[in-house]
Amino acid sequence: xxxVQQQLQNMVKFIEKEAMEKASEIxxxxxxxxxxxxxxxxxxQKQKIAADFARRExxxxxxxxxxxxxxxxxxxxxxxxxREKGVQxxxxxxxxxxxxxxxxxxxxxxxxxxxxxxxxxxxDENEVTVQCREEDKDIAAEAxxxxxxxxxxxxxxxxxxxxxxxxxxxxxxxxxxKTLKTCSGGVVLSARGRIFCDNTLDVRLKxxxxxxxxxxxxxxxGQR
Numbered sequence: 001x002x003x004v005q006q007q008l009q010n011m012v013k014f015i016e017k018e019a020m021e022k023a024s025e026i027x028x029x030x031x032x033x034x035x036x037x038x039x040x041x042x043x044x045q046k047q048k049i050a051a052d053f054a055r056r057e058x059x060x061x062x063x064x065x066x067x068x069x070x071x072x073x074x075x076x077x078x079x080x081x082x083r084e085k086g087v088q089x090x091x092x093x094x095x096x097x098x099x100x101x102x103x104x105x106x107x108x109x110x111x112x113x114x115x116x117x118x119x120x121x122x123x124d125e126n127e128v129t130v131q132c133r134e135e136d137k138d139i140a141a142e143a144x145x146x147x148x149x150x151x152x153x154x155x156x157x158x159x160x161x162x163x164x165x166x167x168x169x170x171x172x173x174x175x176x177x178k179t180l181k182t183c184s185g186g187v188v189l190s191a192r193g194r195i196f197c198d199n200t201l202d203v204r205l206k207x208x209x210x211x212x213x214x215x216x217x218x219x220x221x222g223q224r
Contacts, residue, residue: 090216094209095184098201099171102136102185111136111143111187114204116150118189118197119158125191127159132187134167135174140187168200 101107115130122128132140141162148160169175169183186200209216 094205095202096172098205099173099184101201102133102171107136107185108139108143108146111140111185112146112150114187114199115143115147115160115189118187118199119147119151119156121197121199122189122191122195124156125158125195127161127191129161129163129190129193130187131163131166131168131190133170133183133185135170136185137162137164137167 101110111132119125119128130140130144144160144162148158151158151160168186168188169181170179171184172182175182184201184205186202186204188200189197
């Protein structure tokens with residue numbers, strides 16, 4: 001009986017030892033798996049953080065480039081606006097000086113040239129009406145007679161008449177406070193009430209300005 005009891009105790013001790021060894025192996029393996037999984041998770045998070053940082057850094061660089069590009073564009077537009085204002089000032093100053101032509105002694109000769117030039121543009125019209133500013137009606141009447149004689153001598157007779165009812169807008173000096181439009185001088189010719197040729201000084205300045213804008217910009221700001 002004692003022998004059997006001893007054998008049972010030995011078996012229990014053996015089983016306990018086996019269990020302890022097995023538990024130790026499981027604990028070691030679990031610890032290893034935990035360490036591996038922990039390292040994997042840490043590495044994964046590091047990679048995510050690094051990727052997020054790289055993305056943010058890249059976005060910062062993109063934003064800087066966009067801001068820089070916008071600033072360059074804004075500066076260029078500001079320069080263009082400033083230059084355009086400079087060119088416009090040239091036009092404004094020229095427009096103010098333009099009216100002085102109608103006060104000079106050569107104004108009648110200028111009107112004759114403007115009338116003859118407009119007649120050439122109208123072509124072979126037999127009857128043409130000349131419209132001028134009311135303040136120019138007397139000198140314009142003389143210019144009409146001279147232009148008519150010149151056409152007659154050139155073998156291109158035309159019946160010229162000065163419109164005494166409808167006038168071009170007045171000069172700046174004669175314009176009232178409510179006058180919206182002014183005219184620096186010159187004439188407008190019409191034939192049959194439908195064909196017009198605007199040969200006012202303001203229109204001539206406009207044509208010259210449009211043609212010379214590149215040269216004006218170069219003179220003001222240099223070659224670009």
